[in-house]
Amino acid sequence: MNNILLCGNPNVGKSSIFNALTGSNEHTGNWTGKTVELAKSKIKGTKYTLIDLPGIYSLSSLSDEEIVARDTLLFSEYQKIIYVIDSSNLERNLNLLIQILQINPNVIICLNMIDEMEDKGICIDEEMLSDIFGVEVIKCSTKNNIGLDKLKNSLESELKSNFKFLYSLDLENKIKDIYELVDEKFQNKFIALSLLEKNNSIVKTIKDKFNIDIVDKKISNYLMNVNEEEISNDIVTKINSLSKEINGRVFKREKNKKISFLDKLFTNKITCILLMLFIIFGIFLITIVLANYPSDLLSNIFVKIENILYNLCLNYNVPKINYEPLLFGVYRVVTFIISVMFPPLVIFFFLFTYAEETGILPRIAFNFDKVCNIAGCHGKQALTVCSGFGCNACAIVGCRIIDNKRDKLLAILTNSFIPCNGRFPMLIAIISMFFVNSSNKLLVSFYLTLFVLFAILISFLTSYILSKTILKGKNGFFVLELPDYKKVKLSKILKISFIYKSLSILKKAILVSIPAGIVIYIISNVFIGGSSLYVILSNFLNPFAKLIGLDGVILLSFILGLPANEIVLPLIIMGYLNSNNVPILSDYTSMKGLLIQNGWTITTAISTILFSIMHYPCATTLSTIKSEVGYKWMIYSFIIPLITGIVFLFILNLFI
Amino acid sequence: MNLCDLKINDSAIIKNINLKGIKKRRLNDLGFINGEEVEKVFTSIFKNPCCYKIKNTFIALRNEDACSIEVEYE
Numbered sequence: 192m193n194n195i196l197l198c199g200n201p202n203v204g205k206s207s208i209f210n211a212l213t214g215s216n217e218h219t220g221n222w223t224g225k226t227v228e229l230a231k232s233k234i235k236g237t238k239y240t241l242i243d244l245p246g247i248y249s250l251s252s253l254s255d256e257e258i259v260a261r262d263t264l265l266f267s268e269y270q271k272i273i274y275v276i277d278s279s280n281l282e283r284n285l286n287l288l289i290q291i292l293q294i295n296p297n298v299i300i301c302l303n304m305i306d307e308m309e310d311k312g313i314c315i316d317e318e319m320l321s322d323i324f325g326v327e328v329i330k331c332s333t334k335n336n337i338g339l340d341k342l343k344n345s346l347e348s349e350l351k352s353n354f355k356f357l358y359s360l361d362l363e364n365k366i367k368d369i370y371e372l373v374d375e376k377f378q379n380k381f382i383a384l385s386l387l388e389k390n391n392s393i394v395k396t397i398k399d400k401f402n403i404d405i406v407d408k409k410i411s412n413y414l415m416n417v418n419e420e421e422i423s424n425d426i427v428t429k430i431n432s433l434s435k436e437i438n439g440r441v442f443k444r445e446k447n448k449k450i451s452f453l454d455k456l457f458t459n460k461i462t463c464i465l466l467m468l469f470i471i472f473g474i475f476l477i478t479i480v481l482a483n484y485p486s487d488l489l490s491n492i493f494v495k496i497e498n499i500l501y502n503l504c505l506n507y508n509v510p511k512i513n514y515e516p517l518l519f520g521v522y523r524v525v526t527f528i529i530s531v532m533f534p535p536l537v538i539f540f541f542l543f544t545y546a547e548e549t550g551i552l553p554r555i556a557f558n559f560d561k562v563c564n565i566a567g568c569h570g571k572q573a574l575t576v577c578s579g580f581g582c583n584a585c586a587i588v589g590c591r592i593i594d595n596k597r598d599k600l601l602a603i604l605t606n607s608f609i610p611c612n613g614r615f616p617m618l619i620a621i622i623s624m625f626f627v628n629s630s631n632k633l634l635v636s637f638y639l640t641l642f643v644l645f646a647i648l649i650s651f652l653t654s655y656i657l658s659k660t661i662l663k664g665k666n667g668f669f670v671l672e673l674p675d676y677k678k679v680k681l682s683k684i685l686k687i688s689f690i691y692k693s694l695s696i697l698k699k700a701i702l703v704s705i706p707a708g709i710v711i712y713i714i715s716n717v718f719i720g721g722s723s724l725y726v727i728l729s730n731f732l733n734p735f736a737k738l739i740g741l742d743g744v745i746l747l748s749f750i751l752g753l754p755a756n757e758i759v760l761p762l763i764i765m766g767y768l769n770s771n772n773v774p775i776l777s778d779y780t781s782m783k784g785l786l787i788q789n790g791w792t793i794t795t796a797i798s799t800i801l802f803s804i805m806h807y808p809c810a811t812t813l814s815t816i817k818s819e820v821g822y823k824w825m826i827y828s829f830i831i832p833l834i835t836g837i838v839f840l841f842i843l844n845l846f847i
Numbered sequence: 848m849n850l851c852d853l854k855i856n857d858s859a860i861i862k863n864i865n866l867k868g869i870k871k872r873r874l875n876d877l878g879f880i881n882g883e884e885v886e887k888v889f890t891s892i893f894k895n896p897c898c899y900k901i902k903n904t905f906i907a908l909r910n911e912d913a914c915s916i917e918v919e920y921e
Contacts, residue, residue, distance in 0.1 A: 248876035249872070251872055252869055252872045253869055253872075280904055282878075283902045423871075423872065427880060428880065428881070431880045444903075447903070448903050450888055455889075458890065458891060458898075459892070557891050557907045560891065560895070560896050560907075560909065561891065561894075561895050561896070562893065564909070570896070668869075668870055669908070670874070670877065670906065670908055670912070672905065672906055673906070
């Protein structure tokens with residue numbers, strides 16, 4: 192009963208208020224629809240638990256978020272609602288407030304982001320607002336810690352809204368009629384209106400929750416003569432005119448919203464495309480250059496620790512059979528993944544989170560919706576493609592921002608074509624060895640950008656084909672708010688990108704790579720008839736692998752690399768060295784010598800890069816897909832890129 | 848005329864929304880309601896979708912949908 196609900200439109204700073212009140216660190220972003228699951232946490236210094244509802248525009252458009260929010264508001268037990276308003280956007284925010292007051296009058300209004308108001312030349316008469324609704328109105332800013340204590344104290348207040356308004360006489364009579372027909376516990380204005388609008392989703396919720404079919408014979412007879420479009424119009428017009436009137440009384444604006452300079456850049460064809468290419472190229476360059484140092488450092492440290500552990504084992508006479516699988520199998524694989532993957536991951540997510548927080552991401556969806564539309568998918572797929580560069584598994588979770596089931600599946604099934612951070616190190620290594628003759632970072636970034644553009648092309652091409660075959664159907668509705676650009680604190684971005692994104696991905700990767708380390712050790716140390724299982728398997732795969740420009744060792748490495756793409760390259764090297772342990776990688780020159788000795792040509796290099804782009808997603812991504820959309824689509828997401836890759840490489844190798 | 852025919856920086860009043868059900872409701876929620884003033888502020892790089900200013904917020908709509916919204920100059 193000590194629950195407090197946090198409600199509001201999308202992008203009004205709800206999650207920031209949540210974090211400030213609870214001290215937790217739910218991720219916030221400057222775009223619509225971040226919260227899809229309900230976050231719960233205790234409010235610091237109180238007995239209350241705060242529940243963060245998804246940001247929504249109304250309670251009646253029937254998206255998944257709205258249904259979750261509506262059902263929680265209607266049927267869960269809670270003490271109060273904190274309604275968060277973006278102060279610069281009062282009028283539209285009032286619509287939802289009025290709808291919510293029909294459900295429950297226990298509301299506190301939180302005027303958020305008031306520090307940005309002055310910049311925008313806005314003034315809100317909060318006393319008047321408080322009088323109109325009969326509730327407490329508190330001005331807040333999480334950035335400058337304004338009003339948060341006041342908000343906490345107000346949770347104890349007994350104040351209930353006395354705000355009343357009437358719809359047209361006809362509609363009010365209909366509401367009364369409905370009250371007479373339904374059970375007492377459903378005599379609620381919001382439920383009555385939903386029934387009159389013939390909203391089936393509320394009927395379903397009541398059936399699931401109370402096992403009651405609220406639309407019995409009497410009601411369905413009554414509803415026969417109701418025109419739901421008229422009722423809807425009546426409700427929308429009434430609530431809109433109310434918000435308009437209230438807004439007119441309390442809201443003063445001196446300046447009108449202007450198109451910002453950045454929007455001018457982003458909506459001009461030439462500057463936008465240049466800017467986008469520059470950003471992609473720049474991100475790769477920065478990642479390649481910067482990630483090298485911490486990667487080297489980490490890997491040196493891990494090697495030193497390995498030596499210490501090895502000596503300890505020798506000194507204490509630990510049997511070989513015990514320490515070898517752990518040290519040369521698990522330890523090497525795990526530490527390799529950490530040192531290769533972690534630094535670029537942090538850098539990438541730092542840049543990505545920056546774009547997310549400032550509001551650049553919705554502009555990307557806006558600009559590339561046309562392209563997505565041609566490929567049969569939703570504009571927001573441009574965003575999930577972007578986050579795929581960091582981690583495909585994260586991008587799959589991110590696909591939740593796409594409402595329409597079909598559009599979401601398109602985004603999920605085609606995401607693994609986008610090379611993630613786990614694959615970049617291998618791409619960069621092969622490019623550095625076979626495409627560029629020196630360690631020219633600019634040229635490496637250039638080639639990498641070309642391959643990435645190819646990956647994006649293949650991803651959208653596959654979307655197009657899928658949208659014409661197994662995912663035929665109508666495109667979802669594209670409507671997207673473009674929020675104002677925001678200034679963001681670097682420390683905040685660093686915290687989000689480091690702790691909440693990179694570390695959690697790393698944790699997952701380590702968990703899957705531990706069993707992989709053991710399997711790899713076993714395969715390379717079990718001998719049958721004089722040769723190791725590894726050699727036998729790679730010889731077996733060799734004829735087929737040759738058809739697609741690879742060889743048995745490369746293909747086997749990709750298969751063993753299912754848990755994490757990072758280990759594919761070290762596995763290849765291990766195969767060529769004919770060693771029984773995962774090697775510690777040395778410099779590119781000696782690696783290149785080894786590869787050429789084993790028959791690598793530029794064709795092998797290209798084929799390996801392309802196969803890395805077009806094969807099945809890693810285990811983490813697969814399990815994420817399973818939990819998001821189920822087994823069936825997980826299997827599709829495994830097969831589609833794999834077949835694409837095999838067919839593409841087979842044809843390519845016929846000609847070169 | 849329809850919303851998609853509006854020129855950049857022109858504003859007009861919404862007369863009617865020729866859509867039904869959820870699409871219409873969602874547009875209503877974002878402020879596209881009869882009698883509201885709407886302005887076309889910029890287009891995306893491929894000219895579709897376009898961005899409109901309504902209730903002082905920027906909302907992007909595909910041209911196909913904007914063509915279902917009737918508007919009239921003041």
